[in-house]
Amino acid sequence: MNEEYKIKYVKKSIPNYVxxxxxxxxxxxxxxxxxxxxxxxxxxxxxxxxxxxxxxCLNMSQRKLILxxxxxxxxxxxxxxxxxxNTIGIDIDPLSSLISxxxxxxxxxxxxxxxxxxxxxxxxxxxKGCFTPDCKTIEHWFTKDSINKLSVIRTLINQxxxxxxxxxxxxxxxxxxxxxxxxxxxxxxxxxxxxQKTYVSHTKLKxxxxxxxxxxxxxxYFIKRISYFSxxxxxxxxxxxxxxxxxxxxCADSSQSLYKSLNGKKIDLAIxxxxxxxxxxxxxxxxxxxxxxxxxxxxxxxxxxxxxKKAYIGTKHIHKVEFxxxxxxxxxxxxxxxDNKLKKVYDTDKKYGHKHSYITYKYFTDMEKHFxxxxxxxSSGTPYIMVVGDSMVSNVSFDTSDFLIDxxxxxxxxxxxxxxxxxxxxxxxxxxxGRGGIIKIDWVLNFTRI
Ligand SMILES: C[S@@+](CC[C@H](N)C(=O)[O-])C[C@H]1O[C@@H](n2cnc3c(N)ncnc32)[C@H](O)[C@@H]1O
Numbered sequence: 001m002n003e004e005y006k007i008k009y010v011k012k013s014i015p016n017y018v019x020x021x022x023x024x025x026x027x028x029x030x031x032x033x034x035x036x037x038x039x040x041x042x043x044x045x046x047x048x049x050x051x052x053x054x055x056x057c058l059n060m061s062q063r064k065l066i067l068x069x070x071x072x073x074x075x076x077x078x079x080x081x082x083x084x085x086n087t088i089g090i091d092i093d094p095l096s097s098l099i100s101x102x103x104x105x106x107x108x109x110x111x112x113x114x115x116x117x118x119x120x121x122x123x124x125x126x127x128k129g130c131f132t133p134d135c136k137t138i139e140h141w142f143t144k145d146s147i148n149k150l151s152v153i154r155t156l157i158n159q160x161x162x163x164x165x166x167x168x169x170x171x172x173x174x175x176x177x178x179x180x181x182x183x184x185x186x187x188x189x190x191x192x193x194x195x196q197k198t199y200v201s202h203t204k205l206k207x208x209x210x211x212x213x214x215x216x217x218x219x220x221y222f223i224k225r226i227s228y229f230s231x232x233x234x235x236x237x238x239x240x241x242x243x244x245x246x247x248x249x250x251c252a253d254s255s256q257s258l259y260k261s262l263n264g265k266k267i268d269l270a271i272x273x274x275x276x277x278x279x280x281x282x283x284x285x286x287x288x289x290x291x292x293x294x295x296x297x298x299x300x301x302x303x304x305x306x307x308x309k310k311a312y313i314g315t316k317h318i319h320k321v322e323f324x325x326x327x328x329x330x331x332x333x334x335x336x337x338x339d340n341k342l343k344k345v346y347d348t349d350k351k352y353g354h355k356h357s358y359i360t361y362k363y364f365t366d367m368e369k370h371f372x373x374x375x376x377x378x379s380s381g382t383p384y385i386m387v388v389g390d391s392m393v394s395n396v397s398f399d400t401s402d403f404l405i406d407x408x409x410x411x412x413x414x415x416x417x418x419x420x421x422x423x424x425x426x427x428x429x430x431x432x433x434g435r436g437g438i439i440k441i442d443w444v445l446n447f448t449r450i
Contacts, residue, residue: 005420014052014421023420023441034078034229035103038222039183041073041096042196042280045273045387049421049444050079053271053385058085063245064268069254069374070313074100076271077247078229084236085268089249090261092311093282094297095182095289097251102179104247105172106230109223115164115173116219122156123212129155133291134300140200141288142208146188149211150292153181178296180222182289184214189288196280198287255313255366258373267378273387273442274370275314277363277400278356283309313366316359323358333364335406341396349394356394368407375412378449384413386445389423401443408447417446 005023014024028046031037036047050068058064064085068076071089073096080087081104089100129151138147160174186193188211190200200206236245252261283290283305294300299308309317328342346357378384391398405415420441 007422013055014048016052016056018417018419018444020417021419023422025422026424028424034082034232035225036075036078038103038225039073039099039179040186041099042282042285043273043276044073045075045442046421046424047075047079049385049387049442050076050271051083053269053383054079054083054085057269057383057385058083060084065265067262067267067270067377068272069258069270069370070272070274071100071249072096072273074103074249077104077249081233081236081245081247082229084245086245087247088262088265088267089247090252090254090258091249092251092253094251094299095286095293096282097249098175098296099179099182101247101249102176103229104249105176106233106244107172107176107226108169109227109230111169112173112176112223112226115160115170116177116223118163119153119156119160119177120216120219123152123215126152126156128152131155131158134295135291135302138291141191141198141291142189146208146211150181150185150188153211153215154292157181176222176226177219178293180219181215182293183222184209184211184218185289185292187214191288197284253311255369255373258370259376262377265377267382269382270374270378270384272385274367275312275363276389277314277391277393277398278316278359279314279391281309281316282312313370314359314363318355318359318362320355323355326358326361327354328357328361331361333361335403338364338398338403338406341398344396345394348396353394360393360398364403364407367404368411371408371411371413375449380449382449384408384447384449386447387442388445389440389442401445405445408445412450413447414450415445416448417444419444 005021007023007025010024010026014026018024026046026048028048031046054066060083066076066080066085066087068089071077071091074089077087077089077100091097091100128148131151131154157174157177161170164170187209189208190206191198192201192204192206233245250261287305290299290305294305299305309315328339328346332339342357342361345360346353349356374384386404388401388404390400401418409415420443423440423442
């Protein structure tokens with residue numbers, strides 16, 4: 001199937017109707033507008049996709065509620081608010097949930113400038129901070145100069161509520177400054193800026209950027225962007241309901257507690273890009289940042305971080321005891337083609353086949369649990385747009401998109417359409433050497449709840 005598509009070039013927005021099995025080559029030079037460019041995040045999708053889905057599926061004159069159950073860094077949420085709709089994002093990852101929250105929270109710019117100016121002036125005066133990362137090897141990851149300066153900034157950000165009060169708008173500004181702080185950490189560390197995993201390369205030596213210069217310029221960028229975002233979404237007052245457009249981000253598991261987290265809210269459209277099989281270790285990716293802000297989520301040490309990894313769909317962090325009794329012969333999924341692929345992985349990869357077939361089986365089981373949960377939250381006729389890439393596991397190709405279609409179909413959805421687009425920004429998208437699967441095309445699956 002993957003070989004049979006035709007490629008079409010798109011210069012502006014994605015056309016409302018994309019022919020079946022077409023792959024678009026979308027000009028993506030505008031992916032950081034508004035607050036989209038606040039923080040790097042692995043496997044972000046391009047804003048054009050949720051924008052297209054919103055235009056296609058919703059009546060623009062009325063305020064609706066849009067859900068992203070794997071919201072990551074909040075691309076869907078930002079686009080929903082810009083289109084004048086309320087939105088709910090769910091993600092198991094605490095840092096991504098905070099990034100999403102900050103990207104979608106309009107701020108009082110006068111108060112923001114007051115607190116930011118205080119922060120800048122205090123940084124200039126302060127010689128030493130009292131915040132220390134809970135990591136014995138911190139000097140491997142950062143230079144002494146970076147450690148000292150990051151400590152000063154983090155110490156001062158901690159003092160904001162003490163100094164300016166505990167009101168909600170002050171806390172919102174404090175979180176905004178924390179994400180601004182987090183966004184410079186990779187660049188001021190000794191670790192490679194672009195790789196998916198956090199590591200210090202001994203062959204490709206890096207000169208970390210100077211902390212204060214980078215933080216001040218990033219803060220300037222953040223303030224300009226949030227001002228424009230706040231002004232734009234605050235102007236979207238709906239005369240019928242007379243309220244401002246809003247967003248809520250919940251840190252939760254979308255394969256287990258989605259229905260409970262949504263608490264009976266009526267969803268008008270769901271848009272998401274779920275995790276890939278075995279491809280991204282989100283926690284490993286954020287290790288440098290978590291040394292400096294992980295205490296907020298109880299993820300400040302490497303051992304706390306490692307124990308969190310198990311919770312992610314698609315994770316490869318699975319203990320042997322969990323799969324010791326599993327084989328794709330004694331446990332089948334009930335989709336023939338998928339079961340045969342799992343057997344192929346198990347039989348052909350002598351070293352890792354057992355583990356990899358279980359990881360893949362678990363991925364589809366968790367995604368099925370997700371479809372069961374999401375089906376409870378969507379009423380008949382509600383569209384669910386899902387963006388996903390296919391994968392390679394132990395040299396066996398998995399048409400993840402087609403298997404997800406089969407799973408969705410047996411859990412209350414019909415597929416209306418499938419098209420794809422070429423992935424351009426490969427930032428943090430691949431496992432090295434393609435072991436987790438080289439994903440060149442993202443498939444857009446257009447489901448409807450039956
Ligand atoms: C491909 S990313 C989404 C990226 C997002 N579209 C963006 O633009 O930033 C998939 C997300 O699924 C999240 N995830 C993994 N397992 C999850 C689970 N069980 N429940 C909720 N979210 C989960 C990951 O933390 C990750 O943020």
